[in-house]
Amino acid sequence: MGIRLSHFVYALGSVYGCYLVFHTVTGAIKRKNIREREKDLIESCSESLNASDATDSAKAAALKKRFSSLIVAGRFANPFQEYRDKGFIEFICWNLFVTLRGPIWGSGSGVCLLDQQELDRNLPVHDVDLALASAPSSNAVKVTWLGQSCVHAMVNGLSVLTDPIFSNHLVNSFGPKRLRPAPCPAELLPIDIVLVSHNHPDHLDLESCSSIGNRALWIVPLGVRKILAQRGVYNIIEMDWWQELDVTDYAATPGGRKCSYKVVCTPAMHWSGRKLFDKNWSLWCSFMICKDDKPVLFHAGDTGYQPEMFKAIREVLGPCSLAIMPCGAYKPRWHLCGDHMDPSESLKAAEDLGAEKVIGVHWGTFIVTDEFYLEPRDLFNELGAERGIKAETLEFGDCKEYIIDH
Incomplete structure (x- = not known):
């Protein structure tokens, strides 16, 4: 023996x-x-x-x-x-340090050790107003935050879902649990296209893949098609950085005016992988949605801050009306500085893009990093006000309309 x-x-x-x-x-x-x-x-x-x-x-x-x-x-x-x-x-050392310092989750349950009344007070969940969220508008973008980087956006007549995550746990029932339930199931949302920035479990939930299925067009970076196909999803377009896709035929025509829409796959600084040995087998990206060739909505997905990258996106495509930027999951900085932006970097990236308004996401949904769960929201709003940036965060299920100039 x-x-x-x-x-x-x-x-x-x-x-x-x-x-x-x-x-x-x-x-x-x-x-x-x-x-x-x-x-x-x-x-x-x-x-x-x-x-x-x-x-x-x-x-x-x-x-x-x-x-x-x-x-x-x-x-x-x-x-x-x-x-x-x-x-x-390095990943194991960081998590070992967190474990020794004090548990984040209950033993094997993925249940966050936070008081439920505190969560109800600090992270309220609203029932999604489906009539408001899905009604086309000729001069507005309607944004509903569903948790993490999952957003339902009605871009005039185009219904968009970003980085779908509706399950209560990441990966499986033993993974980290959501702090708050999803405001509504994916089945109830009208969806024309789904934008997936990369294949990490908190940005691509396999149960959501099955729920949405082939009723929407999935637009994903190179290498992600295989994961979706394993769930029976084949209505997929894979894209490389800077490739463009015309999605006009998927949009409604509010007011009877026919507009053109396109999705541009843009660079990001991150990585991919869902298992132990599949790191970077697929690409990661961000997306810009353009209406009549003018940038309207930017979805950053997950990205670290690179000084010239966001400026390049602005130079190539032009300034955008609204940017959805991640502002959480950034501590410890020695481990995550290249992968995730902190609130200050998120606002700086929005300025580099020339975004008129910016919404902070990727916070308060799961506890997977070291910062206090409300810190990203509070810092993002505080720094935005100090810098004179039109920046805000939304509550779960909250739908807000943003008027655009074109």
């Missing part, structure tokens, strides 16, 4: 050693490729942008090339020097 156990420990150690070597080598290759690629692209982009005879289309093409997706060693990678890959050991 002792021999067998020692053989098992030796084999396990050998496998882990091979993993460390592979991770180290591929990480070094990735960092080298990214540095060389970014240097070359910055030089070529600068030449194009600074040329005296450069046209707007030439400048846009240069920026698209500068901020294009990247594959290294068969997996997608962030083409930004600001991003730092985190290994599995």
Whole structure:
């Protein structure tokens, strides 16, 4: 028995050693490729942008090339020097520290140890006014926050759902539990298109996939189709950064006026993966919805802050009317600074985009990071007021109408 156990420990150690070597080598290759690629692209982009005879289309093409997706060693990678890959050991160390410091969830139940009356008071849940939320409007965007980055938006006559998450738990019944229930089931919402920024469980809920099914068009980054197909969903378009998709035929015509709509897949700084060994097999992204070729609604998904990326999106597409920005799940910063924006960075990104108004999401739904669950909301609203930015957060199920100029 002792021999067998020692053989098992030796084999396990050998496998882990091979993993460390592979991770180290591929990480070094990735960092080298990214540095060389970014240097070359910055030089070529600068030449194009600074040329005296450069046209707007030439400048846009240069920026698209500068901020294009990247594959290294068969997996997608962030083409930004600001991003730092985190290994599995770092993730375990962080969670071990949290566990030793004090439990976030009940033992194996995923139940947050917070007083229910406190949650009722601090995080009220409203019944979704489906008639209001789904009524087309000729000059407004109606936004209903459903939790995390899941938003139902009626963009004039186009009904959009972002990053669907309606289940009570992440991953399975043993995963983190929602602090508050979903304001309404997915089946009740009118949905023309679903925008999925990446495949993390809090942005792509498999039960929601089955509930929505093929009645809506799913627009996803490269590599996500396979997950949806396993749930019987085939009405899917995969997109790479900067690709555009005309979705005019999916929209209603409020007031009898026919408008054109398109979705543009835009860059983000994040990562993907749902299992232990599928990291970065699929791409991650953000989205811009344009009406009559003018940017109306930006969905950031999950992203860290990169100083030039959001400015590039503005330069290529133009300033947008409304931005939906993540502002939570950012502590500890030493671990999450490249993956998630804090409230200050979220507001800065909205300014870089030229957004007229901004809504803070990705907070108060699950406790999966170290900050107090209300801190993102409070800081986002406080900093927005200090900086003179039209920024706000919504309550669960709350529907608000934003007038747009075009």
